[in-house]
Amino acid sequence: MVWAEKFKLNKQLIKTVTELGFGAPKDIQLKTLTRITGGQDVIGIGPEGAGKTTTLVLGTLNRFNYKADGVPRALVLAPDQERVFEIVAQLERINRNTSIRIVSLHNGSPIDQQMDDLADGADIVVATPDRARAIYLKLGLNLNKVTYLAIDDAHLIVKQGLQLPVVELATSIDKGQHIVFTEVMHDRLEKMIGSFMVNPATIEVDDLPEEKLATYPQMLYHVPNFGTKLNLLSLFMQDDEVFTKTVVFVNTKTTAETLYKSLTNRLRKSVALLAPAFFEYNQVKDVEAFTNNNALRVLIVAQESIEAGINVQGIPFILHFDIPAEKEDYIAHITDSGVADEETLALTFATDIELDQVRKIEQITGQKMQLAELPEDLVIEKTRAQKEADKPEKPKRVDPNKYVPGEAFHEKKPENAKTYNFSANKKAKMNKKKNH
Structure with a gap:
């Protein structure tokens, strides 16, 4: 009965989590959950596996301690179809209130x-933001009685560029509670939820494993965009006394050529590519050839x-310009070989x-990367949206064939100039006095 002692959940939920064998709360x-x-x-x-989705499901079901009436009371948003199915499955697994209809x-x-399906009745709606918005605009999704909005994996919603549907749906709900679960918090996500959340409590947990991998010391540089990454790399590589040998990892050949x-x-012949697509680039066949060539300082892979x-092994700096899609590749690059x-x-x-x-990489290594301060002389590139906002407005084009009325060719006589504005009551009295 640990759950009953820790939380004020309705009796049916307490009974269900006990029957399902839920262990101690994470x-x-x-x-x-109490908040x-x-x-x-x-x-x-x-992080992934911390228990965020189960918390969201329990918080959602706890609002229904009565017979549901088939009108949406809770809206749960997820980044994609797969996550929608996972949330629905967890709701159906824990829910014992047969009157609740989940769509x-x-x-x-x-x-x-x-x-x-919505017209047949829905109490809890689990949806992707774009599809929920599309149906709402068709007047198929009724948000008038929704008092609970939950967003799962909000960081993935931002990554997919679905901020606008989320904001439109959230602001269409008059009053309600808002719950957001995410693996990370950053400026784009803060901007999305800042328009509708009211004095939220921010809770962060680090569920790092006790066993740590032996890795090289890691430093994280958090930058706003690709252009700023490029500026930071160029700034570092200008210091030839510190960055004597650096291997730079990117994900694609196109990015490698852009960096090259x-x-x-600025660096001329001291930069090389590993197995480039075109032979005109300065290149080496392997890392050993790069290490043995004193004229080379930067190898792009x-x-x-x-x-x-x-x-x-033996390279002073391992730099990930991009993070590999496979976490194992990243781990292989930074694993400490233990060489004296x-x-x-x-x-x-x-x-x-x-x-x-x-x-996710920190979860595997068992240690957080040290966040480094950006150099003061780093040029921060503007995002595309900022550049568009800074553009001056284009003057409106005037059609020379279109007639534009100008000012009157003469001034009114003083006795005809109207410099007053009498009320209707005042005008009536004046007319009456004039007629008599």
């Missing part, structure tokens, strides 16, 4: 069918061009949408 559940049942807006930040909205089924062209403008593992007197530093550049990958 850290994020201990810190957020959720109390009606407060909550932001829960935690899912996603791009995997015809929109007309889903509108029919940018760096060779495209992850997609590597068929097997790559040995970077070896001093290697692993640097990682990450934008907002890459921070969730950073979190």
